[in-house]
Amino acid sequence: MNRSRFDFVVGLFVAIGLLAMVFMALKVGNLASFDSGSGYVLEARFDNIGGLKVRAPVKSAGVVVGRVDSVGLDKETFEAIVRLRITSDYRFSKDTIASILTSGLLGEQYVGLESGGDPVYLAQGDRVGKTQSAMILEKLISQFLFSKAAETPAKAP
Amino acid sequence: MIASIEALGHFITSRVERLGLAARFSGAILLVLWVSIRRTSLIIRELYFSGVRSLSIIAVSGLFVGMVLAVQGYEVLQRYGSAESLGVIVALSLVRELGPVVTALLFAGRASSAVTAEIALMRATEQLAAMDMMAVDPLSRVGAPRFLAAILSMPLLAAIFTSAGICGAWIIGVKLIGIDDGAFWSQMQANVDVRIDVLNGLLKSIVFGTAVGLISVFEGYFAVPTTEGIASATTRTVVISSLSVLLLDLVLTVMMFRGLS
Structure with missing residues (x-):
């Protein structure tokens, strides 16, 4: 496997991981409506x-x-x-x-x-x-x- | 009699010596971290071998753990007529505990054992000594990238495990059992705090990644350069990693979640 292929697969992995974190923040936790500064x-x-x-x-x-x-x-x-x-x-x-x-x-x-x-x-x-x-x-x-x-x-x- | 006392003393002093060696090694690896953090191609290679290759086992395990949690949780919750809280139970137990811990245990078995075996074989075939001869620091060329890859991939894998688990619980709870979809998600969102639960869970997995990465590189680096030595070093990595993950989890849980009503 050459280097750019490594880069691509690892990039995909990091993207999936970050997507999972966003899922946890927005869908599981509730960052979107949790804005303690407003109101x-x-x-x-x-x-x-x-x-x-x-x-x-x-x-x-x-x-x-x-x-x-x-x-x-x-x-x-x-x-x-x-x-x-x-x-x-x-x-x-x-x-x-x-x-x-x-x-x-x-x-x-x-x-x-x-x-x-x-x-x-x-x-x-x-x-x-x-x-x-x-x-x-x-x-x-x-x-x-x-x-x-x-x-x-x-x-x- | 005296021989057994001597053996006990030798056992204890050798363990303490090993701990001191591990502490010194941790310091050394932290010192070369700044050098190897700039060699991204090495880190990406290790991220591929320990992170990407663990992806399938992590995602599938997460899915199954979430499904089992949903079945068991529903069984208890429906007795109290609060089956809608299934989302909360599953999400909190995955985000706070099972996600980081089970990911770390699986990672120790899947990736860290391979790292230890690899480095130990490099030691046995004197590749590390050869690197030293060529004025290449084996610690920053071999050790630090693998250590960094463990730190970086652990939170990502834990997030994937948790998300897969929640999807599994959703499949069982909403699609098969028939809990209301809206109640499942809204109760979850109302009771999972981003800072307290999600961020602390990710922090846990970073700490576990650091511990597991350090242990795997250390055990490989100081393995006895024989066939048995490599085998026992690999076993030790898995055993010590798992135990320290569970111990660290207790300490972190007490620090993070005690006294939070």
Whole structure:
């Protein structure tokens, strides 16, 4: 085999390898829609975020409109500060409600945005005023048990 | 009694000596790397022999591994009613672990053993000594190109293995079992991170390529120049490469993926 033939076959090999890497980046991972630099950031404060993770989806009416950028804790009020990066195509009114929801029974948690009727839109850095915390299963169960216990008066021994 | 203690001591000191030799050899090969990186025709030749010739076994193995993962993954996932997550399971296990590791193991068996045998035979037939006589540095003429070819071809082969595996899983999952095509890809894309998963997987395979390349060239270079010596050097290459790949994989996995929720 002469040299140019080596070059050709090795070039083909490298091309296939690079193509596989591009496949992994674009089709398997999601480089195309993973542009963390664009869009605008909203801030929302929750009493409890449950199991919300960074990069969890932000959905409105079931459509993904952004991702969770960062999660932090306010040192004074002990509220969770969640920064949401919203795609710049979508705008939400001032009285939007942000709530932490779960997809399916045991699925991942995401932030749901429900736009209100206010004509003024939220802009970069604004805070979503109304929020609804995550449902914590243990708290629900204990509330249910306590209310049950309150309903039925304890029998005297 | 004393003889056995002596034998144990000799065993340990000889191993440590061998490790020191390997470290010195690694340093020497890194020093000549800049010289041989410019001799592209030599590297392309070695890329052909270790990379291109491994292509078929890598692609076919990847396809089969992906298919098996799809069958086994579906079996478990459908119990929990989340068969759509099959794409995620297959893609993450291939991109993070199986792609780099199985490629490195196959590469050690397919290409590195050949490199060791070749260099060891050059040593036995005194071709290396002849090169030295002609003022050609055998390390930069023979060793470094093969080492570089291993580093360069490993990530490419791992990417091909992973892609073939995902295609295999797609064939089984979507075409044969009947999982929804859109859910298969969208769940995969939503859960595979390019930086955390894909780039770390490629980084792993580069590290494995470095280790396997170094071991194969070293074992060939310092093989005992006899028939048995060549045979045992080839065996040692495969054994040590496989073990060090698995050990390095543990270390890298702990470094890369621990504490990532």
